[in-house]
Amino acid sequence: MASLVLTGDTSGQVTIAAPAVAGTTTLTLPATTGTVLNDATVGVCRAWVNFNGTGTVAIRASFNVTSITDNGTGSYAVNLTNALADTNYACVMATRGSSGAGTPFLPIEHASLAARTTSSIAFYVIALSGATPDADTVEVAFFR
Numbered sequence: 001m002a003s004l005v006l007t008g009d010t011s012g013q014v015t016i017a018a019p020a021v022a023g024t025t026t027l028t029l030p031a032t033t034g035t036v037l038n039d040a041t042v043g044v045c046r047a048w049v050n051f052n053g054t055g056t057v058a059i060r061a062s063f064n065v066t067s068i069t070d071n072g073t074g075s076y077a078v079n080l081t082n083a084l085a086d087t088n089y090a091c092v093m094a095t096r097g098s099s100g101a102g103t104p105f106l107p108i109e110h111a112s113l114a115a116r117t118t119s120s121i122a123f124y125v126i127a128l129s130g131a132t133p134d135a136d137t138v139e140v141a142f143f144r
Contacts, residue, residue, distance in 0.1 A: 046089065047080050048141040053095070053125070054134040064142075071113060074132030075124040078140050083119040089144040091116075095125050096137040104128060105135050 047064035051057055057070045069077040093107035105125045114122040121142075125135045 042144065044143070046084055046142045046144050047078075047082075048139070049078055050137065050139045052136065053138040054136055069122075071110075071122065071124075074126070074134055075110060075113065075122070076138060077114065077120055077122040080119045080142070083117075084142065084144050085118070087116050087118055089142050091121050092141045092143070093123060094139045095135040097127070097133070097135060105133070107135075107138070107140075 045063075047062075049062040049065040049068065050060045051062075051068050052060060053070075053074075053076060057068055057076065059065065059068060064081050065078055066081040067079045069079065071077060091109070095105040095107050097105045105127055107123050107125050109116065110122040110124045113124075114120070116122075121140070123140075124132050125138070126132055
């Protein structure tokens with residue numbers, strides 16, 4: 001069985017080589033900026049966060065998210081550590097209702113509060129009743 005050899009250089013390029021193959025096949029991966037793929041690599045998750053949206057909001061786990069903002073009951077913003085190239089990203093959001101609420105919650109982008117930027121998105125949570133309650137769990141992912 002052939003072994004793969006990984007080599008890297010100071011520019012951030014990583015090369016994977018399979019020396020057992022005649023002529024040595026090499027695959028070069030895209031450059032990275034820190035731990036975030038560069039903007040030339042389309043279709044990857046650029047940032048994500050899972051946070052507690054009740055009481056004092058707090059991040060449970062995240063990638064490329066510097067902070068979250070509590071804009072009032074059921075209203076939040078997610079702030080990125082490394083800005084995206086433009087505002088043409090896809091933002092996927094999910095929530096879980098507050099304990100005992102017994103109703104689904106839906107996250108909706110809150111453009112009237114703050115326009116989408118390359119480093120932040122504002123949104124609110126709405127219940128079927130039309131109320132905007134806090135959510136126990138809020139999850140947001142950015143793709144570009």
